[in-house]
Amino acid sequence: MQKTKSNLISHSIIYAAGNITRQLVGFIMLPIYTSYLSPSDYGVIGLLTFAVSLTGILFGAQLVQAVPKYYYDQTTAKDKNAIVSTGLIITFSATLLLTTLIVSNQTFASNLLFPNQELSLVVALFAILLTSQAAEEYGMTFIRIQEKPWLFISISLSKLILQLSLNIWLVVIKDMGVLGVALSSAISGVSFALLLTLYTLSKTGLRISKKAAIKMFSFCWPLWIGSLAAIYIGSGNRYYMKQFSSLEDIGFFELATKLSSILAVIIWQPFAQTWQTERFKIYQQQDTLQTYQNIFSFISSLMLLACLGISVFADPIISIMAAPEFAPAIKAVPLLTLAAVFAHLTFFCNFSFHVSEQTKSISKNNYLMAFIITPLYLLLIPFWGYIGA
DSSP states (O other): OHHHHHHHHHHHHHHHHHHHHHHHHHHHHHHHHHHHSOHHHHHHHHHHHHHHHHHHHHHSOOOGGGHHHHHHHOSSHHHHHHHHHHHHHHHHHHHHHHHHHHHHTHHHHHHHHOTTSOOHHHHHHHHHHHHHHHHHHHHHHHHHHTTOHHHHHHHHHHHHHHHHHHHIIIIIISOOHHHHHHHHHHHHHHHHHHHHHHHHHHHHOSOOOHHHHHHHHHHHHHHHHHHHHHHHHHHHHHHHHHHHSOHHHHHHHHHHHHHHTHHIIIIIHHHHHHHHHHHHHHHTSSSHHHHHHHHHHHHHHHHHHHHHHHHHHHHHHHHHHSOGGGGGGGGGHHHHHHHHHHHHHHHHHTHHHHHTTOHHHHHHHHHHHHHHHHHHHHHHHHHHHHHHO
């Protein structure tokens, strides 16, 4: 157990170092982005990100959540590899078909989201992310299972450097605005998706197991249904702001979300990237309850402390790093950061449903929260815009 704790801490520290470096680069570029992209441009990106997430859950056949669980249930390397390759092949095929359909009907898809603007090419480029992000997620999950945090961080930082370089060229030098952001995301996403897919399949082989597919579908379908509610809870406010407020408000909300995401980048993501696989290993050991309690106390205390720090320093950070017209975003940072703390702790506690294969309970809880939050959206957003959101 001591070795497991040591690995969890050491790997999380490595992930944290990479994520902190990545966030610093992002903040260095923030003044440039806010100079070349308006709050409305940020709103467009926010809506498209929400649409990609929602569409991927609805039709993307995402099985990656089941990979760590069933991987460790297998006793042979052949069966373990079959779990990974089966999920990857099914998801890649489904998302590639979905991407093809959207790209082929990009004008129709654009009119659904932005009736008064011609953004069909931007929509098509974001649709490519449906496939690239899914393939990347499998590759990065497999690297975490292999316990190769240095490889994980190297790939993450390499992609970030490429994407930022493309953003500088396309957004700043070529002055392509939102189209430049979409194009840089698509190019970097496809490049690393191919790299990670080739790496994963070179280790696992190209094999589909019908038995594994049935198991993973059975495990994941309640999570897909529940994820629809989770996406609605976390991102549905963009839709209500579009209806009752403005794209500018969505832009303020996006920037405030970026600040609140420091909590995830510095603390939660490094921890979760190790925890996502280690938690199933810990479950098979002795003294698991005490281990889970200690880890929960540690990570919750650390996140609450970070929440306080981010809320205090949000004003000077935005004042220094962003253009003056983005200043109103400061008001939403404390609320969004605190919300992020509870969202991450919910993920931690949901492990009990994962390990007992009671994933339907997660869906029920998510839909209960969606039922509660909808009248709040309708009551607060028309009056207070992004603050209400």
